[in-house]
Amino acid sequence: MGWGIPEKGWRKGPWTPEEDRLLIEYVSLHGEGRWSSVSRCPGLNRSGKSCRLRWVNYLRPGLKRGQITPQEEGIIIELHALCSTIARYLPGRTDNEIKNYWRTHSKKKEKSSQKQEKRSRSSDPQTGRGTPATPAAAAAARSW
Structure with a gap:
């Protein structure tokens, strides 16, 4: 055994x-x-x-089911590294549920902000076209 x-x-x-x-x-x-x-x-x-x-x-x-409330989300964001401590402030929520919520929601927000940043970097505001990634590519694009 x-x-x-x-x-x-x-x-x-x-x-x-x-x-x-x-x-x-x-x-x-x-x-x-x-x-x-x-x-x-x-x-x-x-x-x-x-x-x-x-x-x-x-x-x-006493366990809560359903979506995390905006108030609960605020506490989670403020104390995200301390899942078991957060659970004491949110009666009915387990430390595991809080950890899972933080991981899924922070990853979604991170991906969303990365996409937004990528879009803003890849688009020339004057022409609406993508901007070349390297100076050589920029020179080649101008020669057309």
């Missing part, structure tokens, strides 16, 4: 509604924090780690 090697054939992949129900029932009876013993729950063939992650990120009461 080593790290990363399941003791028995744990089920992987998407969770079923029945598995969610069993996990919710287990946590309501035994509480959070007893994840190693959850594998003994009949009908729930998942590892303790998998159960903990499912509970914390999807099933825990």
Whole structure:
């Protein structure tokens, strides 16, 4: 038995509604924090780690679903390097959700600004034509 090697054939992949129900029932009876013993729950063939992650990120009461609000976005932008700290300021949002939000939205904004910058550099405002990338190309373009 080593790290990363399941003791028995744990089920992987998407969770079923029945598995969610069993996990919710287990946590309501035994509480959070007893994840190693959850594998003994009949009908729930998942590892303790998998159960903990499912509970914390999807099933825990009070989690918010849906889009991040503008107010939440402001806090995320201000404190983006501290995802777990941000989660304390945004009840119902997990540190993992905040990290994922930051990565996807900052990449989209970065790509958008790069495209904008590329467009503004590649277009001559007087002619509307693209500007050559090198001085030699500029000379060749003028000779036409």
